[in-house]
Amino acid sequence: MSKKTPLTRAVTMKDVARHAGVSRTAVSLVLNDRFDVTLASETRERVMSAAAELGYRPNAGARALAQQRSDWYGLVTEIVTAPFAVDVIKGAQDRAMADEKYLLIASTESDPVAESAAIERLLEQRVEGLIYAATWHRGVTVPDVAREVPTVLVNCFDIEGRFPAVVPDERAGGHRATSRLLEAGHRRVGFINLDRGIPAAIGRREGYLAALEEAGIAPDAELEVTGHATADSGFTAAEELLDLAEPPTAIFCANDRMAMGAYDAIKERGMRIPEDVAVIGFDNQELIAGYLRPSLTTVALPFEQMGAMGVDLLAAITAGESTGTNTVTVDCPLLERSSV
Incomplete structure (x- = not known):
């Protein structure tokens, strides 16, 4: 042996x-x-x-005990392998390392019990603060234990208003997409929105309506259709718009999956993009937006920037600066490709 x-x-x-x-x-x-x-x-x-x-x-543990600081931040998120979560992690990690800080990352798989346990474990490692990140923009309930250290929310906000948050500027993104179509000369712009009530649907619609108002165009209820965030729902919604007596010459889709479905509906009728119908998406899902033909002009969600901003806020709080519990919005840029 x-x-x-x-x-x-x-x-x-x-x-x-x-x-x-x-x-x-x-x-x-x-x-x-x-x-x-x-x-x-x-x-x-x-x-x-x-x-x-x-x-x-x-010995990092001994040094943390002696100095009452560890140079570590904890990042809690639902699914660390989701494309958007990876971008948040990259933004946060790059900014933290620039400040000679490091991230301990815990995945919770959307399980409240696992979430509390993950935060407890991170606190045992004496992290100086927490970033709580969601894979889609919404209100959340953060476990009470997170109040033991400075905590910043990313791509979500605390329903009880106890923590500062960094979220995408959905309204500005919707406004930018609609304005781009109006600038291209379109006067009838259809809108395929997400399910009602979620922050993305509310903000993107507000931006759409604001851009129309600024252009002196009265909203037309016929041109607004609710989808369900999938390619199939985008196809169905686009067909509904194209069946109108006076169909739109441009369609703003509130996510790229629905834009992919809209592409199919337009092409099935023998119409061309963008010559006959222009299309803009939202989210910049690279496996969709970059590979559709023609490639999709879309509004990007600023995940890396939100991760970096989350670390900036956390650093300010741990340094003793008062940031309150305000929500910070991050701009959503338009990525020009070939569909307008």
């Missing part, structure tokens, strides 16, 4: 002190970046050299 290789013992400050021929106190002062105590530069160099030779790594 082969012998098991024993685990290598972690190198301690005592080991570094012995190797460098200095006191443990000197090692602690050097490795904890204490410059308020005078030490000879030669001593500092010997300690750093010995630590490198021995492969010393600081």
